[in-house]
Amino acid sequence: xxxxxxxxxxxxxxxxxxxxxxxxxxxxxxxxxxxxxxxxxxxxxxxxxxxxxxxxxxxxxxxxxxxxxxxxxxxxxxxxxxxxxxxxxxxxxxxxxxxxxxxxxxxxxxxxxxxxxxxxxxxxxxxxxxxxxxxxxxxxxxxxxxxxxxxxxxxxxxxxxxxxxxxxxxxxxxxxxxxxxxxxxxxxxxxxxxxxxxxxxxxxxxxxxxxxxxxxxxxxxxxxxxxxxxxxxxxxxxxxxxxxxxxxxxxxxxxxxxxxxxxxxxxxxxxxxxxxxxxxxxxxxxxxxxxxxxxxxxxxxxxxxxxxxxxxxxxxxxxxxxxxxxxxxxxxxxxxxxxxxxxxxxxxxxxxxxxxxxxxxxxxxxxxxxxxxxxxxxxxxxxxxxxxxxxxxxxxxxxxxxxxxxxxxxxxxxxxxxxxxxxxxxxxxxxxxxxxxxxxxxxxxxxxxxxxxxxxxxxxxxxxxxxxxxxxxxxxxxxxxxxxxxxxxxxxxxxxxxxxxxxxxxxxxxxxxxxxxxxxxxxxxxxxxxxxxxxxxxxxxxxxxxxxxxxxxxxxxxxxxxxxxxxxxxxxxxxxxxxxxxxxxxxxxxxxxxxxxxxxxxxxxxxxxxxxxxxxxxxxxxxxxxxxxxxxxxxxxxxxxxxxxxxxxxxxxxxxxxxxxxxxxxxxxxxxxxxxxxxxxxxxxxxxxxxxxxxx
Numbered sequence: 001x002x003x004x005x006x007x008x009x010x011x012x013x014x015x016x017x018x019x020x021x022x023x024x025x026x027x028x029x030x031x032x033x034x035x036x037x038x039x040x041x042x043x044x045x046x047x048x049x050x051x052x053x054x055x056x057x058x059x060x061x062x063x064x065x066x067x068x069x070x071x072x073x074x075x076x077x078x079x080x081x082x083x084x085x086x087x088x089x090x091x092x093x094x095x096x097x098x099x100x101x102x103x104x105x106x107x108x109x110x111x112x113x114x115x116x117x118x119x120x121x122x123x124x125x126x127x128x129x130x131x132x133x134x135x136x137x138x139x140x141x142x143x144x145x146x147x148x149x150x151x152x153x154x155x156x157x158x159x160x161x162x163x164x165x166x167x168x169x170x171x172x173x174x175x176x177x178x179x180x181x182x183x184x185x186x187x188x189x190x191x192x193x194x195x196x197x198x199x200x201x202x203x204x205x206x207x208x209x210x211x212x213x214x215x216x217x218x219x220x221x222x223x224x225x226x227x228x229x230x231x232x233x234x235x236x237x238x239x240x241x242x243x244x245x246x247x248x249x250x251x252x253x254x255x256x257x258x259x260x261x262x263x264x265x266x267x268x269x270x271x272x273x274x275x276x277x278x279x280x281x282x283x284x285x286x287x288x289x290x291x292x293x294x295x296x297x298x299x300x301x302x303x304x305x306x307x308x309x310x311x312x313x314x315x316x317x318x319x320x321x322x323x324x325x326x327x328x329x330x331x332x333x334x335x336x337x338x339x340x341x342x343x344x345x346x347x348x349x350x351x352x353x354x355x356x357x358x359x360x361x362x363x364x365x366x367x368x369x370x371x372x373x374x375x376x377x378x379x380x381x382x383x384x385x386x387x388x389x390x391x392x393x394x395x396x397x398x399x400x401x402x403x404x405x406x407x408x409x410x411x412x413x414x415x416x417x418x419x420x421x422x423x424x425x426x427x428x429x430x431x432x433x434x435x436x437x438x439x440x441x442x443x444x445x446x447x448x449x450x451x452x453x454x455x456x457x458x459x460x461x462x463x464x465x466x467x468x469x470x471x472x473x474x475x476x477x478x479x480x481x482x483x484x485x486x487x488x489x490x491x492x493x494x495x496x497x498x499x500x501x502x503x504x505x506x507x508x509x510x511x512x513x514x515x516x517x518x519x520x521x522x523x524x525x526x527x528x529x530x531x532x533x534x535x536x537x538x539x540x541x542x543x544x545x546x547x548x549x550x551x552x553x554x555x556x557x558x559x560x561x562x563x564x565x566x567x568x569x570x571x572x573x574x575x576x577x578x579x580x581x582x583x584x585x586x587x588x589x590x591x592x593x594x595x596x597x598x599x600x601x602x603x604x605x606x607x608x609x610x611x612x613x614x615x616x617x618x619x620x621x622x623x624x625x626x627x628x629x630x631x632x633x634x635x636x637x638x639x640x641x642x643x644x645x646x647x648x649x650x651x652x653x654x655x656x657x658x659x660x661x662x663x664x665x666x667x668x669x670x671x672x673x674x675x676x677x678x679x680x681x682x683x684x685x686x687x688x689x690x691x692x693x694x695x696x
Contacts, residue, residue: 011087011135011190012159019131020167045125053132057139074208080201083137087194088260091187092267184268191264195257196241199249206246217400218250244401347416349397350374355416355428361409363436370394371402376420379694381444382407385415385430389441390693410439419694443630444693450575453622458573460618461501465565468497472561475537479554482547487554491541492604495534499611500618502585507571511564515557518598526600532556535600542601579623579690583683585616590676594669596661603660606652613646623690630689634682641679648672 026042139156205211241253346369348356353373370380376399382392391414392407416428471494478487498516508515515533522528526539537557540550592598593609620627620638627635648671652659661669 009155009159011139011193012156013163013186015090015131015135016160016163017166019128020163023128024167041121045121046128048121049125049128049132052129053136056133057136074205074210077201077204077208077210079137080197080204084194084198084201084256086137087190087197091190091264187264188261191260192257194260195253198256199241199245199253202248202252203246206248211248213246213248216247218245218247346371346402348373349378349380349416349418351376351418351420351423351426354418354426358414358416358428359431361414361431361433363409363411363433365406365408368392368405368407369402370397370405372397372399374420375399376423378421379419380405381417381419381693383415383417383427383444384441385413385427387441387443389443391439391441393693408439409433410436412438425694442689445626445690447575447692449626450578450690450692453626454573454575454578456622457578457619458569461568462565464497464501465561465568468494468501469558469562469565471497472558476554476558479537479547479550484541484547484550487550488541488602491534491537492602492607495538495604496607496611498534499608500615502581502588502612502615507568507573508564509571511560511567514560515564518592533560535598538602539600576692578619579687582616582619582623582686583680585612585619586676586680586683588612590673590680594661594673594676599660599662603663604658605661606649607658610646610649610653613642613649617642620686623686626690627686631685634685634689637682638679638686641675641682645672645675645679648675 023042023046027039030036030038030042135156139152202211206213245253347358348354349370350373358368368382372378378397380394380397381390382405383390391409392405394403394405397403411434413430413432415430417425418427419425471490475487475490475494478484478490495516513533516535517531517533518535519525519528519531522530525531526536531539532553534557537550537553539545540553589609589612593605593612596605598608599605620635620642624635648668651668652664664672
């Protein structure tokens with residue numbers, strides 16, 4: 001965790017000091033101008049800038065969380081590149097501006113004082129918002145790079161608190177600091193960090209498919225170094241250098257570091273020479289006392305310059321050192337640590353030598369370094385050779401690469417099964433382990449195993465759609481005849497029928513959006529022409545729209561339902577999707593129905609939730625033989641959870657109708673949400689147990 005904190009600490013310290021200096025200069029200028037009454041205007045602008053920065057971070061997090069896997073990689077990669085651009089620009093800007101920052105801010109404050117309150121609020125807002133947005137973006141990138149948030153957030157918090165203390169000391173004239181030297185040193189550190197973020201961003205783009213070369217590795221040290229060791233973790237956390245890097249990552253890292261560091265150092269040298277020349281010139285008359293910096297100490301004794309830089313040192317020395325020193329230090333640490341930890345055995349994977357290097361494993365949890373020595377991407381499984389049950393697996397192991405596989409070894413027989421893409425599976429010789437507890441393995445599922453449940457479910461959906469066609473035609477007739485009271489009852493019947501077919505939604509393609517789409521994201525919301533289907537009709541029926549207005553909606557719904565019933569038998573339904581749907585149906589229930597998000601006026605979200613439970617139960621009944629064969633206790637827990645949620649939902653159905661979600665008593669709503677969340681946790685093992693594996 002702490003190794004991941006340093007880059008965020010550095011950005012928090014530097015950006016916090018930049019923003020804090022600006023605020024302290026603003027405050028000091030107003031105090032000296034006897035304008036203390038206008039300080040709330042400064043704090044208003046600062047508060048607005050902080051709120052904007054936090055909102056920006058939340059938007060980035062929410063956006064990434066709602067994207068697919070490949071889209072998340074592309075999103076993260078692009079934002080990493082943007083973060084590198086921002087940080088690079090910030091480093092160079094502060095290198096140039098440190099000596100004149102106070103004077104520039106004072107000029108802006110004086111102009112704002114003349115223009116009124118709004119200008120002063122805007123000045124403080126813009127001054128702080130720029131630093132805040134940069135901090136949010138770079139911190140979000142660091143969290144994504146680290147794969148966890150605790151270390152980066154703690155690092156940033158410590159940096160911001162320390163910067164606030166430094167700014168307070170400068171403001172109170174209790175502290176003197178050479179700002180130019182400070183920003184030069186931290187600039188060097190941030191350039192190194194940004195080079196690592198660039199490399200990570202390029203890898204994200206490669207994994208998303210937007211950039212090629214994802215399997216062209218410049219080096220792969222995973223066969224010699226333990227990626228989970230403290231030294232590898234430290235180097236990765238601080239410099240973003242990993243044990244395996246592609247050619248593009250290395251070229252981007254070295255090119256950025258070499259070019260940017262050279263330009264930065266040359267700029268520092270030029271500033272130093274200019275400062276030295278200025279010092280050698282005849283002294284200018286002393287400035288008036290009131291022209292001293294507002295935030296005392298920031299540019300006082302020892303401030304304002306990094307000092308003369310020796311011109312005789314070649315400009316390539318520092319960039320070369322920035323690249324070479326981490327490599328040398330890492331090499332020394334690795335040599336002292338004797339490379340890979342002894343508990344990690346290297347096992348070869350290929351069509352010819354599957355499992356080479358695997359012998360006499362010790363009981364307990366172990367890490368195996370699986371190295372693909374062949375020329376094809378392979379799936380790798382640690383199996384019980386008798387039953388084929390899987391103890392551990394790696395998917396998509398590329399040629400020439402090494403990845404860690406963690407497995408727990410107990411009493412029994414173990415072997416490796418390698419399945420190269422386009423080739424036949426190869427199983428290694430078995431190794432027997434005794435004297436330990438028995439470890440449970442998962443019996444693999446083949447695509448053929450899911451064929452019978454899938455065929456049965458397709459038949460269930462076919463029958464449901466045939467009934468839905470009849471119900472949607474009746475609903476259409478109700479609306480056309482102007483009998484909207486009957487239409488409301490028939491709408492609920494048809495909609496619940498559709499909701500009970502939830503596991504097939506993934507195959508309904510565009511028709512699902514036309515039949516049961518939400519108005520989210522549409523320009524005119526509920527009245528947008530693109531809003532169609534059951535929810536659009538619900539909105540009209542319960543918002544007193546006329547039969548003439550609703551007839552086109554009902555016609556479109558009936559037409560789309562008929563088209564779906566016609567197209568479904570020929571649509572592709574991947575067998576591997578079937579186990580996923582049980583979890584996804586109730587995820588949608590928790591997200592949309594139990595929040596009332598899809599209530600367009602009827603107040604029947606809980607009726608829809610009950611239909612979703614019915615669809616989930618139908619699916620689980622078909623999958624039960626496969627689940628019982630692998631873990632009988634899973635369905636015991638799931639069925640108990642289904643009953644608990646079903647009872648809570650049924651309690652909301654009264655003789656006069658369904659209780660809307662927002663009118664449930666607070667305790668009842670909490671119980672329902674909690675029970676549904678617990679049921680989702682109980683359903684979580686289902687996709688893993690029934691995942692299609694090539695080891696089968």
